[in-house]
Amino acid sequence: MIIVMKAESTKEDVAHVLKEIEKTGLKGVLLQGTNRNVIAVIGDERILPQDFWDVLPGVEKSVPILAPYKLASREGKDFNTIIHLPNGKTIGGEKIAVIAGPCAIESKEQIVEIAKRVKDAGATAIRGGAFKPRSNPYTFQGLMEEGLIHMAHARDVTGLPIVTEILTPEHVKLVSKYSDILQVGTRNMQNFLLLRAVGESGKPVILKRGMSATHDEFLLAAEYILSQNNPNVILCERGIRTFETFTRFTLSLSIVPVLKEMTHLPVIVDPSHGTGKRSLVNPMSKGAIAVGADGLIIETHPDPEKSFVDGPQTIDLDAFAQLMEELKPVARAVGREI
Template identity: 70%
Template sequence: MIIVMKPTAGQAEIDHVVEKVEAVGCKTTLLEGTNRKVIAVIGDKRDIPPEYWDTIPGVEKAVPILTPYKLASREVKKSDTEIKINDQVLGGKKIGVIAGPCAVESQDQINFIAEGVKKAGAIALRGGAFKPRTSPYSFQGLKEEGLEYLARAREATGLAIVTEILSPEHIDLVSSYVDVLQIGTRNMANFLLLEAVGKCNKPVILKRGMSATLDEFLLAGEYILSHGNPNVILCERGIRTFETHTRFTLSLSIVPHLKLLTHLPVIVDPSHGTGVRELVAPMSRGAIAVGADGLILEVHKDPEKSFVDGPQALTIESFEKLMKESGAVAESIGREI
């Protein structure tokens, strides 16, 4: 349920409504609208009719929310959420591109890539310090050493840093180095981790689970929102199907569908979604055409020598070309990169 406050409602009236809601055992989240404020009520109190709240001073109306994802729903917030990433904004007119290697390998490697992607127009640098791998014998990342390399690359370029987090125990450590936390596909249903990042103040990129439905994806985002973190970015990265010509099946149709259902920004990962370098650029253009708010791409100095996911990584030169082509698509739909 949401409680819509009157445009004239003052802080004392808002505080009174919050007290009344919490007195019946529910939690509240205050949402700032353009003309008025809305209080989202989290909790199951079906025995209290909406009309009960309408009698409280300052309340315009109470509206039941039918979707299971309350805070992520457009029923709660009609306008798009814009998330600040350092001096950049994701979710507005500008399409944000996040780029970098799948894994941090050395200081020289990450600095070279950071300088290249920034020059081409990226708003943030991605790089894995902790790597979840299918095989226990594969490269697992440089861990804190990798985080230190990322932090130095930020000092050199000014780019915000995005990296994946694997467990609640790592949050304090990783948050001390980076600007945006990423939840990978394998952890979309790791509810303890979702709750933990919900309690921190860093923006979170939530990747869709490789077998997750749209509703499951949004409910994973709801875990983060319901624990107090409003800065959730949804990322489509491909799902596992019977098809074998690509690493995964990149479901671009979910982007406009998500934009209908949620106010949260939606980005796309064509690198993991295809696993094929030659397909990354056309799927990036397609993602922008269907309404994505951003892209997250793998870029490497020398993909053939990459420790992880070389076949899908772009070179700096191919990334520059992609940015120019994608910019033309963005301009054609009234946006920019």
């Protein structure tokens, strides 16, 4: 259920409603809009009559929400969420965001060089893995805190916000100390303890779709983060597992317009993991923008053949700069800019 506040309602009215919600054993989450506030009621509100909230000061009406994801649904918030980054850039607005960088941080020199080059090409933020979840336990697992320190140095040099993956709830405090945006990877999409922990951090979170997750499961995972009073969630399509073996995964671009109908959260696409082939990064990036994606997250490296991780899906820095130029007319064609 959502409680729609009157346009002229005061902060005191909102605080009173939130207090009354707590008294009933439910949880209220404030969704601040441009014209009026909405409060989502979390829990089994069926214990109360439907008009229970309508008599409270400042309340215009209460409306049941049919979707199981109350906070992520457009039923509760009919305007798009925009994530504001420290460098003044946004994710979810009219301008398409591009996050770029290596799959893994290999050295300070490597990440600084990449950060400089992707910034020159127009990137919004830089990504890089310090903790690497690998299927093979004997492969490179990341530089860990040393990698985070290198990323922070690259931010100091370029001004670009940094994005890095987080693997466990225990790492939230450490990674939050360095990173501007936390990333939850596909294998952790339903790690509910981790989702709650990143939600409590208050940091923006990129949530990657699980490789076998349905649309509803994806949005319910986002709900875990949102329910911790953290509205800054970015959904990322990164491909799903199907019977096809030519590409690493099947990049389901149809999920972008579907999610746009279902949720107010920004949606970005990862064509690098979604295909596993660097030759497909360019066309799938263009396709993602054409179907309405709010951004891209792309793996790039000075010498992909020597990359410690995921070289076959990584493009070099010249190719990234060229891609950014080729994306501009595509963005203009759909009324956006990059």
